[in-house]
Amino acid sequence: MVRNYILYLFLVPSIILTVIFKYVPMYGSIIAFKDFSPRKGILGSEWVGFEHFQRFLSSPNFYDILMNTLKLSAYGLILGFPVPIILALMLNLIRGAKLKKNIQLIVYAPNFISVVVVAGMLFVFLSPTGIVNAMITTFTGKPISFMTDPAYFRTVYILSGIWQTAGWSSIIYVATLANVDPQLHDAATIDGASLMKRILHIDLPALKPVMAVLFILAAGGIMSIGYEKAYLMQTALNTPTSEIIATYVYKVGLQSGDYAYSTAIGLFNSVINVVLLIFVNTVVKRLNEGEGLY
Amino acid sequence: MDIHYTGKDRILLIINYILLGLFVLAILLPLVYVVLSSFLTPNTLITKGFAITSSDWTLTGYAKILSNDAMIRGFFNAIFYSAAFAFATVLFSVLAAYPLAIEGLIGKRPIMIFFLITMFFGGGLIPTYLVIKDLGMLNTVWAIILPGSISVFNIILAKTYFQGLPKELFQAASIDGASELSIFFKIVLPLSKPIIFVLALYAFVGQWNSYFDAMIYLDDPKLFPLQLVLRSILIQNQVQPGMIADALAQAELKKLSEMIKYSAIVISSLPLIVMYPFFQKYFEKGVMVGSIK
Numbered sequence: 205m206v207r208n209y210i211l212y213l214f215l216v217p218s219i220i221l222t223v224i225f226k227y228v229p230m231y232g233s234i235i236a237f238k239d240f241s242p243r244k245g246i247l248g249s250e251w252v253g254f255e256h257f258q259r260f261l262s263s264p265n266f267y268d269i270l271m272n273t274l275k276l277s278a279y280g281l282i283l284g285f286p287v288p289i290i291l292a293l294m295l296n297l298i299r300g301a302k303l304k305k306n307i308q309l310i311v312y313a314p315n316f317i318s319v320v321v322v323a324g325m326l327f328v329f330l331s332p333t334g335i336v337n338a339m340i341t342t343f344t345g346k347p348i349s350f351m352t353d354p355a356y357f358r359t360v361y362i363l364s365g366i367w368q369t370a371g372w373s374s375i376i377y378v379a380t381l382a383n384v385d386p387q388l389h390d391a392a393t394i395d396g397a398s399l400m401k402r403i404l405h406i407d408l409p410a411l412k413p414v415m416a417v418l419f420i421l422a423a424g425g426i427m428s429i430g431y432e433k434a435y436l437m438q439t440a441l442n443t444p445t446s447e448i449i450a451t452y453v454y455k456v457g458l459q460s461g462d463y464a465y466s467t468a469i470g471l472f473n474s475v476i477n478v479v480l481l482i483f484v485n486t487v488v489k490r491l492n493e494g495e496g497l498y
Numbered sequence: 499m500d501i502h503y504t505g506k507d508r509i510l511l512i513i514n515y516i517l518l519g520l521f522v523l524a525i526l527l528p529l530v531y532v533v534l535s536s537f538l539t540p541n542t543l544i545t546k547g548f549a550i551t552s553s554d555w556t557l558t559g560y561a562k563i564l565s566n567d568a569m570i571r572g573f574f575n576a577i578f579y580s581a582a583f584a585f586a587t588v589l590f591s592v593l594a595a596y597p598l599a600i601e602g603l604i605g606k607r608p609i610m611i612f613f614l615i616t617m618f619f620g621g622g623l624i625p626t627y628l629v630i631k632d633l634g635m636l637n638t639v640w641a642i643i644l645p646g647s648i649s650v651f652n653i654i655l656a657k658t659y660f661q662g663l664p665k666e667l668f669q670a671a672s673i674d675g676a677s678e679l680s681i682f683f684k685i686v687l688p689l690s691k692p693i694i695f696v697l698a699l700y701a702f703v704g705q706w707n708s709y710f711d712a713m714i715y716l717d718d719p720k721l722f723p724l725q726l727v728l729r730s731i732l733i734q735n736q737v738q739p740g741m742i743a744d745a746l747a748q749a750e751l752k753k754l755s756e757m758i759k760y761s762a763i764v765i766s767s768l769p770l771i772v773m774y775p776f777f778q779k780y781f782e783k784g785v786m787v788g789s790i791k
Contacts, residue, residue, distance in 0.1 A: 210678045211597040218594035221648040228629050229621020297514045316770045318707035320725045324732025375785045399507040432710050457624040470622035
């Protein structure tokens with residue numbers, strides 16, 4: 205024990221940093237229930253109870269912002285979740301190891317492009333004079349304003365998200381498929397199973413546990429979608445669909461300086477998130493013979 | 499292994515190759531288009547299709563970008579932030595993970611729970627901002643490097659790795675009278691190069707590509723990392739002062755700024771895209787280790 209004091213010293217920097225940058229902010233969240241003034245500090249400010257929450261819930265844009273948040277992630281999950289799985293199954297059918305490696309190299313690449321660049325590419329490609337509209341205009345005669353029309357925000361957000369991350373997300377599935385016992389496939393082939401049958405009855409069931417865990421995690425994070433990209437893609441005109449809770453928290457809090465109100469909205473967001481995680485885990489557990497995240 | 503394919507299987511395989519080919523094209527085309535456009539006079543691709551002649555090639559976009567102080571400074575700031583962030587991340591993760599990987603360390607469980615809680619509960623944007631502000635770290639490099647460098651996830655990764663090292667080595671060293679410090683530095687660290695490399699690589703790439711922390715914590719343009727400079731060029735359409743010096747006609751100006759955008763995209767993504775094929779297996783390893791929990 206005494207000999208081990210050095211081991212405890214190893215832990216000190218991380219513990220101090222965790223306290224300062226994680227626990228103090230957690231404690232600081234109580235300003236959501238206070239009439240926070242920076243001059244009086246967290247402790248000195250007056251308690252106001254649930255006033256900020258009530259203000260948010262009764263504000264005219266509450267419903268829109270909540271629905272925007274839910275829709276953007278729910279659609280993203282429904283459309284985006286299956287793509288890496290399908291991609292992994294497709295990659296698994298490739299015979300040449302070298303070809304497979306090269307395709308993987310290409311489909312992983314967009315993951316290494318920053319979200320600023322991806323948003324920037326969207327703006328140059330989808331601008332009224334960009335390449336996409338140049339093609340659209342030759343067919344229909346008039347360009348579509350993708351980045352300013354609220355009707356296109358979700359589609360553009362979700363499709364570009366799939367473009368950027370589907371390849372990378374498939375890694376875990378590709379690795380799981382690589383671990384499937386080849387004898388299973390051989391035996392099935394001898395029994396006359398077609399390729400499709402083997403995918404459905406051998407490969408897919410092998411992926412099921414990974415799918416369950418990743419689905420719970422994705423669904424649990426449904427309220428905490430990549431607001432960094434949403435913020436970048438936001439234009440003055442597309443806010444009717446692009447304003448989500450996280451971008452709203454940033455605007456109200458750091459741009460308008462309404463710290464307490466903004467913190468209350470953030471807290472509201474986290475609470476919904478935890479509830480969703482528990483709910484989804486319970487459902488998946490039922491469907492998946494008792495196998496969940498916890 | 500020679501599997502016999504039936505006719506139906508062959509059709510499925512052909513469809514598979516076609517679909518995969520389309521997917522690969524969908525990934526590649528935008529990237530190729532950006533790279534081509536960055537070398538071409540504005541709108542050449544759109545107006546001339548692929549009937550490009552030698553007079554259409556130009557390096558103007560790159561010349562403008564590379565002669566721009568904000569871009570260059572952003573580039574070097576990004577290198578500094580990413581390297582410092584990677585160093586801090588590895589240092590804190592490895593130091594915290596090692597004791598937690600040792601069997602029978604008293605108080606290990608509560609400490610682990612102390613770290614794990616932060617994985618599920620957070621302070622949120624504003625309270626975290628207020629802490630950084632109260633510490634006087636606004637507008638300093640510390641705000642970029644320190645807060646994110648401690649992550650439970652990385653601690654778990656390193657801990658799992660250490661637990662996989664052969665215990666006999668430590669016991670033998672310990673019997674020979676080696677101190678905890680010399681075991682750590684002489685035995686554990688040399689054996690841990692793979693995990694250190696993976697942690698550093700991930701931290702570096704993550705920091706290189708991030709803009710949000712810099713946006714909220716930094717005011718001074720001299721401190722801006724590359725992504726923040728890029729954001730002003732690509733998203734906010736602010737052509738940096740000095741990029742377009744002489745007053746050109748409005749239309750010319752717009753074309754030139756388009757060209758600068760393409761060059762900026764290429765230059766900022768180049769370092770990662772170039773190094774990525776060499777490190778692909780380490781990135782994959784990182785994902786795999788991470789998924790074990």
